[in-house]
Amino acid sequence: MPRWYSICWSKRIRPVFASKGSWLKGRLQCWPVVVAALAFASGCSNDKSDTASTETRPVLTAATLGEQRMLTRDEYLSASPYSDADAARGERLAAQCRACHTLNAGGATMIGPNLYGFFGQRAGASDDRFAYSQALAEADFIWTPRALDAWLAEPARFLPGNRMSYAGLRDEDDRNDLIAWLLAEVSNDPGE
Secondary structure, eight states: OOHHHHHHIIIIIHHHHHSSSOHHHHHHHHHHHHHHHHHHHHTTOOOOHHHHHHHHSOOOOGGGOOSOOOOOHHHHHHSTTGGGOOHHHHHHHHHHHHTTOOOSTTOOOOSSOOOTTOTTSBTTOOTTOOOOOHHHHTOOOBOOHHHHHHHHHOHHHHSTTOOOOOOOOOOHHHHHHHHHHHHHHHOOOOOO
16 A cells, blocks of 8 residues: 555544544545545556657658758749638738848848748858858758748757747648748749
8 A cells, every 4th residue: 555545544534534523624634645646647557649649740850851842932822732821811920020030122130030032042041141050050951831831830849959949830820821921922033
């Protein structure tokens, strides 16, 4: 028998049954021990189904992007998921980007680099002389909508060691709306 049970039984529960009138008081004094024991026991389950689904899902990172092919702005915007995206909502979501980045041609460097024309560029390379983290400067990928989607989902997981202090945009529809708006507004590709 566990020690907490014997202490609870001998100090709190048994006296309740032995005396009259204090039955509820004895139960209330013992509840923290019982709750702690149940919480501990529930964590000892052998069922790993909850964690297995998140651990085994493939995570797209800078190292696992593979070969990238850059399409034109119009090709991206006419294909799913960006053809179905809500550009007005994407513009509202871009306010999160504007906290650290400028989005217009010739815009200043702020906490982060200017994002105008970054699609199709090698990561960590821009004309604005922004001081990129070593991880981003050494990264070997091109900014495509696919790369940006993975970056926005979890920046620290996509490229460990980067300095972007942003928790991520977890909702896929939010990311699609934002990326579609960015493709239309900050791309220096005139489209075809």
